[in-house]
Amino acid sequence: MNVLLIGGGGREHALAWALSASPLLTKLYAAPGNAGIAEVAECVTLDVADHAAVLRFIEDHDIWFVVVGPEAPLVAGLGDTLRQAGIKHFAPSKAAAQLEGSKGFTKDLCREAGIPTGAYGRFSDAASAKAYLATQPVPIVVKADGLAAGKGVVVATTREEAEAAIDACFEGAFGAAGAEVVIEEFLDGEEASFFALCDGTTALALATAQDHKRVGDGDTGPNTGGMGAYSPAPIMTPDMVARTMDEIVRPTVAAMAARGTPFKGVLFAGLMITADGPQLIEYNVRFGDPETQVLMLRLKSDLLAGMLATADGVLDAFDLRWRDDAALTVVLAANGYPGPPQKGTEIKGLDAARAVEGVEIFHAGTKRDGERILADGGRVLNVTALGATVAEAQARAYEAIAKIDWPGGFCRRDIGWRAVAREKESET
Incomplete structure (x- = not known):
């Protein structure tokens, strides 16, 4: 069957990599894809916010199944459009996607269904949010209610920091996502x-x-x-x-x-x-x-x-089978991230890095310029490795990273530290 994968980040490269191995697959398309996804799928230019254009592409390319990767088109209702057109898809409806699209919606659902979660309040103006804040202990968590690309959350250790986060939301730091604010109990664990x-x-x-x-x-x-x-x-x-x-x-x-x-x-x-x-x-x-x-x-x-x-x-x-091996991935991000990233810098050494045993490299924010791979986002690469233990997977991932020549990027050097510490404790 022909499959269309919506998205172009590291998640979608990993999904494309896995989907490409399926014996059920005839051809995989990705919109928009990236330089890494292009190795396993045909990348296409398609405005996924234009649902009519998506449906035309599906008809023109005999697409039998659609996989939607990122949250924005889900919250925008692409799943509903596909369902109404009779196209089989892997995507929740717009109403169901409120579980991510509105943090307040999810907190209300938890309260109604008795699902364990932190105490909270939801507010549509700064004054009422700050009045609630004054009654709560710190640390405390302030969240923009809507989609903010993982950046609309502040774990505030002081009231001043929490008030600044509230002001940032209502002053437009996260656009429409900050029109409502959820203030949550800080959970320790x-x-x-x-x-x-x-x-x-x-x-x-x-x-x-x-x-x-x-x-x-x-x-x-x-x-x-x-x-x-x-x-x-x-x-x-x-x-x-x-x-x-x-x-x-x-x-x-x-x-x-x-x-x-x-x-x-x-x-x-x-x-x-x-x-x-x-x-x-x-x-x-x-x-x-x-x-x-x-x-x-x-x-x-x-x-x-x-x-x-x-x-x-x-x-x-249905059931799924998993390897007993551990897996670990390290994100290589462009200098400046999580602020404005430095784009356009060249990345070298990817073939040498990929040759390390157990390693796969998934592209997130990259683009191809002739024979060159350039950074084109904040999080740019995911250097991912398998190992018998987390420590072995960690060692392989960082061995591969050492072979990548990219002065324009950086990474954390301690990914997996909790699991590695537990493994060491179990050995003693």
């Missing part, structure tokens, strides 16, 4: 990323992962879209996985179905593992980035078959 395929009724847990949001070593500096990840996450024991499914994921699927807006796609739960168990920080309605990169390296099953089972509503008769 260890974060984990949890994914489940959902077909509207059944939820199938995927492998676990842990992301690194802060830009600097030692989890310092501002939040980013993610500077690295590894899988599996040791904090997600079998008991914790079972509790997450029973206390968070399945109640969410049931609540969405009861509302008449069943969730079909991949549900990404950002968790805080506290002394009392898992609590939901927030939902995303698509695969995570950079977690997808490590999940795809560990996935043994046919990704396309799993997505089709999700679309067809038959996950109750």
Whole structure:
């Protein structure tokens, strides 16, 4: 079958890499794709915000299945357009995508369904937000309600910092995403990323992962879209996985179905593992980035078959197999990120890096200029490796990074530090 993949980041390169291995695939198209995706798919220029243009492309190229990678077209309702046109797809509806499109919506759903999450308030003006803030302890979390590319969250350690974050939202720092603000209780624990395929009724847990949001070593500096990840996450024991499914994921699927807006796609739960168990920080309605990169390296099953089972509503008769190996990915970002990144710098040494055992390189913000690969975004490359342990995967990833010649970029040097420390403790 011909498949169209929407998106052009590191997540989409990892998905394209996995989809390209499916025996069910005839041809893979990607819109817009990137320099790395072009190695496994035909990249096409297509305005995905123009749904009529997307439908014309689907008809002209005999597309049988559409996979939507990023959140923006999901929240904009591309899934609804595809469903109304009778095109099979892997994407939740616009109504279901509110789980990511509005943090306040998700918090309200949690309250109604008894899903464990931090206490919160939601506000449409600075004065009422600050009045609520005055009654709460710090640290505290201030979030723009809408989509802000992973940057609309401030973990404030002082009231002054929290008030500044509130002002930033209402003064337009995040555009329409900051028209409403959610103020949340600070949850103490260890974060984990949890994914489940959902077909509207059944939820199938995927492998676990842990992301690194802060830009600097030692989890310092501002939040980013993610500077690295590894899988599996040791904090997600079998008991914790079972509790997450029973206390968070399945109640969410049931609540969405009861509302008449069943969730079909991949549900990404950002968790805080506290002394009392898992609590939901927030939902995303698509695969995570950079977690997808490590999940795809560990996935043994046919990704396309799993997505089709999700679309067809038959996950109750489906399962996925995973490699026992660990996977780790390190994000190489352009200088300046998470602020305005330096674009256009040349990246050399990718072939030598890819030759390291167990390594795959997924492109995020790149473009090709003749024979040259240039940086074209904030997060630019994902150097990803498999290993028998997280420590081995980490060593391979950084060995590959050492072969990349790119003065215009940087990376964290401690990705996977929690898991590596646990492995060392278990050896003693």
